[in-house]
Amino acid sequence: MAERALPRLTRLLGIVTYLEDHGATPFADLAQHFGVSVVQIRKDLGTLWVSGLPGHMPDHLIDFDAWAYDDDIAHLTNSQGVTQIRLSPREAVALVGALSTMVAAGGAPRAATTALAKLRAVLGGDPIRVVADGSPSPEVAESIADAAARGRVVEIDYVDAMDHRTRRAIEPHRIVTVDGVAYVECWCRRASDYRSFRLDRMDGVVVTGEPISAPPADAETFALEPRFDARLVVARASRWALDDLPGATLTDRGEYVEAVVPVAHTAWIAGRLLAVAPDLRSVEPPALSDEVARQAAAVLAVHGG
Amino acid sequence: MPRTDPAERLLNLIIALTHARVRMTRSEIRDTVAGYEREDPSAPPEQAARTTAAFERMFERDKDDLRRMGVPLLTVTDSAHGDDIGYRIDVSEAALEAVALTPAEMAVVGLAADFWQDATLGADARQGVAKLAARATGGHSIEVPFAARSASGSAATGVLAEAIAERRAVSFAYASAASGHSIRQVEPWLLVLRGGQQYLIGQDRDRGQARTYRVSRIDGEVAIVGQPHGFDIPRDIDLGALVPTAAENHAIVAVRPDSAHALRRRGEVIGVDGQWDLVKVTYRHPDAMRAQILALAGAARVIEPVELRDAVVSFARAAVEVRGG
Incomplete structure (x- = not known):
């Protein structure tokens, strides 16, 4: 199937703008900058060369230096005023929302903050606002990012979701922000396995001089395998608590909401359900309802x- | 005649409309812009009607594409010709500003392309990254050990973003916790992201009040119903319950040895009670504090305030009653 129109149009406009800013540029450099093959760049330049004002008079077309073109160099001599289009409202929301979330979660490199500032300056403000729900201390985030970038073993104190505190040596690979929370994907020497740890649950971070040895995991590590599906019925007023459970499927039934929730950790889900206890109408299977009752x-x- | 690549046709349309002195009418566009099938005066009427209908469909799609891309397409009516509509692009309004991102900044902006799980907003993010690449400073692309994604996502978000930018009212079916399903007429003001959830703040026209909506509870499509510039967006929008603005409260909680680490980190240890430590914690949301104590499943005991203690006990009593089926 042919490439969709808008991505190609965007690249065609981008090539003209880039050449206006940078002057004559080898095809190979254009290919690298725009992430396509040299063959595609040739097609794009060919299209640009025959595009222009109605009537297609020679001096009304986008034009290139033919001698340079024979040497695989794009040298724009007439742009016909073509230029890259400003960010659309949807694009602005998509970019700023993602970057702000990473920055607010403490899971972004410093370049994210400077990039955001540049985008805000041209957009004249925030097209979308991000509210952080507790974020790691800047020292923790910076230490882990630094260790991941340089491939160094880190020692941390970690408090897990079940409130267990442990000291661990980890080999950090990547910082991943999921739903506004920053995690480090790593090899955990204590567990001898790949793990993801929340940056806001760690302290006592010491970056050692020891290089990491384990390669990054093939798959994302924070998704625990669900062991069973829970079936819940709650009064409508507490719908929000089910909305927030990972992977929950909700069905509205008048005054009640039914939910099917994949459960990886029974005790953790039970703890969340206690928060809406007066609105719980039914909890299945017994493994989960027993745990709710036991905790209560x-x-x-x-x-x- | 071979079909022109749609990207080429759109490029020629943009060039023609940016150079139009005043405006171009539909028939001028059809007759002169490369890529559209011209009117054939010698064609029989039936065939002429068919090709005209095909042109109209193609031109409407192209207008939608340009709008989605953010090209400010001006509609110009000519007083001398009544309802005859023409089009123009103001090049100074259309051009991408000089936003020169470094290779490190481009790398992190590129992460946004993988952030949105929803296909439409993901395409918008990639499109935005591609636009910025045109003005990025040269240099080799670099890889950064970071990633981000949002589990939630909705096709509604892009439509709401456009409606906010154009100040147009929207309508959607909404499942509310308080009042069930209903159709809402809303003047959209602001999108907010928090903890992976998207929210819309806006003026509910039927209720005459500002409301906060969870985008994931919008059922079906968001329809743009209002005209452009249909309302003003207040300068200071109250984020309401989305930010902790409530007064600070203090609790004293006894916590079991070597447990309640998250709570300990939020507060300070001010004494002991037998084997247990006494922790003083500052909090703004009583509901969240109650939930945190409950989730500790007996590793924490509220000493004060008594309202928090009573709330914890009453929730635990309710939960003991919960049974399957």
């Missing part, structure tokens, strides 16, 4: 309830 009983026991 433990809360009551310490409170003398």
Whole structure:
């Protein structure tokens, strides 16, 4: 299938703008800059060369230096005023939303902050606002990013979702922001396995001088395998709590909401359900409802309830 | 006649409209811009009607493509010719500003292309990256050990972004926690991202109030119903419940040894109670604080305030009653 129109049009306009800014440029450099083959660049230049004002008079067409063209160099001599188009509202939201989320989560390199500032300057403000839900200390984020970039082993204190605290030596590969939370993908020497750790749950970070030895994992490591599907019914007022559970499928049934939720960690899901306990109408299977009841009983026991 | 590549036709259309002195009418565009099939005066009426209809469809699609790309297409009516519509592109409005990103900045902007799980916004992100590449400073592309993605995503977001930019009212079906399904007429003001969820803040026309909507609860498509410049967006938009603006509260919580680490990190240890540590915690959202204590499943005991303690106990009582089926 032929390339869709808008990506090609965008590249055609981009090539003209790039050549106006940079002067004569070898085809190979254009190919690298725009991420396409030299063959495609030839086709694009061929298209540009026959494009122009209605009537197609020779001096009304985009023009190139034919001698340079024979040497595989694009030298624009008449652009007919063609230039790259400014960012559309959708493009602005798509770019700024992604970058702001990474920056707010503490999961972005410094270049993200400067790139955002440049985009905001031309857009005249924020096309989308990002609200952070707690982020790691800048020192932690910077240390982990630095260790990942230089491939150095890091020692961390980590508090997991079940509130267990451990000291670990990790080999960081990449920082990944998922749903506004920054994780480091790494090889964990303590677990002898690939793991993902939240940056906002670590402290006591020490970057060692030791180079990492494990290669990056092939797949993303933060997705625990679901072990079973839970079926939940809650009153509509607590729909928000189900919306937030990863992978949940919700069906509205009048005053109630039914949800099917893949469960990787029974105790973790049970803890989330306690937050909407008065609105819980049904929890299945028993493995999960028993865990909800067990945790609730433990809360009551310490409170003398 | 061989079919022209759509990208070539759009390029010729852009060049023609940016050079138009005043405007170009549809028939001028059809007769002069390369890529459109011209009117054939010798064709029988039936065939002429068919090719005219084909031109109209093609031109409407091209206008949609240009709008989606962000090309400001001006509609110019000529007072002398009544309802005869013409078009023009203001080149100073259309051009990408001089935003020179370094190779390191381009690398991180490129990550945005993989961020959106929704196909339409993902395409917009790639398109934006491609546009910025034209003005980026030269140099070899670099790889950075970072990535980002959002599990949520909706085709509604792009439409809302356009409606906000053009100040046009929208209409959509919405599943509300408080009042069930209903059709909302909204003047959209601002998109907000928080914790992987997208929100829209805007003026609900039927309720006469500013409201916050979760984009994932919009059922079906967002329809643009209002005219451009149909309303003003307030300068200071209240983000409401999306940001912690509530007053600070303090709690004292007894925590089991070597547990409740997240809570400990948020507060400070101010004493002991037998084997347990006493932690003083500052919080803004009572609901979130209650949820955090409950999730510790007996590793934390609220000492004060009594309202928080009572709320924890009452939720735990309700949960003990929960049974399957």
